[in-house]
Amino acid sequence: MDSSKSVLIIDDEESLVSVLSRKFNDEGIATYTALNGRDGLDLALEKHPDIILLDIMMPEMDGFDVMRNLQEDEWGKTVPIILLTNSSSIDTVAKAVSSGMSEFLVKTDIRLDDVVKKVKSRFK
């Protein structure tokens, strides 16, 4: 089991966090989870995961705010982020691209296996 790699999952939908976490653990990847943006940001700065899976629409602090805050941190500037969202509206995509994120995925369009593949490809 290769526990040297870790993923931080920030999403307000508990069932999704749970299934993602389970899948990553099965693949031997350690996971940290947070159910809102604020907790997620704190956890990211504390644990320094290898990659962040970030939801956009969340209470308290949304995904864009988390990214903005990460930009102010020396480590946060370099961490790869995969945005996961369910609003596939083009404005959201445009907003995401303009804030310099690593990748953008629509949850309903991607299979669980492919999420893992995307994350693994980012490790290399």
Added chain:
Amino acid sequence: MARNKNGLLDKRIIWAASWSFFILSVLVWTFSRQLAIVLLYVPGHEIQDLFLFERATLVLLVVITVLFAFVVCTAVLAHMLQKSTGASVSRETVTDLMLSREQFRKLYDNSPVPYLLMDDVGNIRNPNRAALRFLGGTLEECASTNFYTLIKDEEKSKQTMSMLRTKVERSVPISQEEMCIYPLNKKNERYALVSIYSLEHTSPIPFKHLVTLVDISKEKESERVKTDFLLLASHQLRTPLTTVKWYIDYLLTSTKIEMSSVVKEYLEQIYIGNERMIELITTLLTVSRIEMGTLAPEYTTVHVNDVVHDILEELSADIQKRKIKVQVKSDGNDSLIMDHTMVRIIIHNLLTNAIKYTPQGGDVTITSTFKAHACSICVADTGHGIPLEEQDKIFTKMFRASNARKVSTNGTGLGLYLSKAFAENLGGGIFFQSEQEKGTTFTLALPRVAPGA
């Protein structure tokens, strides 16, 4: 006016009458002697009373002259009368002018549309009541305000603003430009369609620009509410569907869970059902977005042949299962400047329809022709065809041909509606030719570069 007309008519008659009298009197005077001879001559008698006749003629002439004088006097009087009527018309014009000025003031002051005057640098003068309400200030506050400072900069970039000012200075009219405006009372920002017209040619005054503001804040607000609703709906509806999708995925792929083949098969069926639901919601949201005009295309280079191959790859399982012979022909450079998603959705719809409604072993031919400024993508099938009486309805929302419903119950009737809307959005169109039990050919025509790109 009738009086005037009658007056003119009278005058003309009087002038004609007086001239006739004058001419008649001159004639009588000139030929009086000859006339007397003719009248009093009796053959065999001498003319005796010629002198008496001359006197009678003189009397007659005096009478004629008096009559003539009377007629001339009447004519002069009529003419004067005419003049005095003219004077009363111009008094009327003044009254009319004052009345219309009054009407204009009332209209300007009480119009529900905000109006104001502005000088070259933007200082406000004479805002009407609606403008005061719109700007949220008193007359004095407005008079000491510059109109340009009220326009929100983020909405209009600095460059647009300077262009606006230059236009106003050069008296180029500005028509219905959408602007966000900060009211003077610092309450919620408001939206207006701003038009600015210069009064330069009619008046040399400094406040020569007439500004009209059509308040569209309510429309903007309802537009925002609708967009927010759609975003929320799309998020809320999809989240539970993602949960179902990913848990089934987990169950199907996990090596840690033991499952019988029957359970696996059922899970796969649930997965397919869920995917259909996701697709339906995506389509419905796209339809609402296009109808609301909130779907903004994004233009990139699209390689049509790649799109076609990609979709055929996706549909390959279906194509093989139904033993359909697919032929792809293409000539010319296949790159277009288009919205990739829209082009893909259109071609996807045309291809899935062709494959779905062609009986086992049939043919589907895709012919793409690329010309200098436009291209056409034809999808021809040897399928069931569209019944003639239903052909004019095929692009309407939720329409499915009667024979299509018999072949497959699965279909939203939104595919062609959406495809047509997309094609038109991209400056093109969709056309078709169909014969029942022989097949259908759909043609997607697109420009090389979408008009908005």
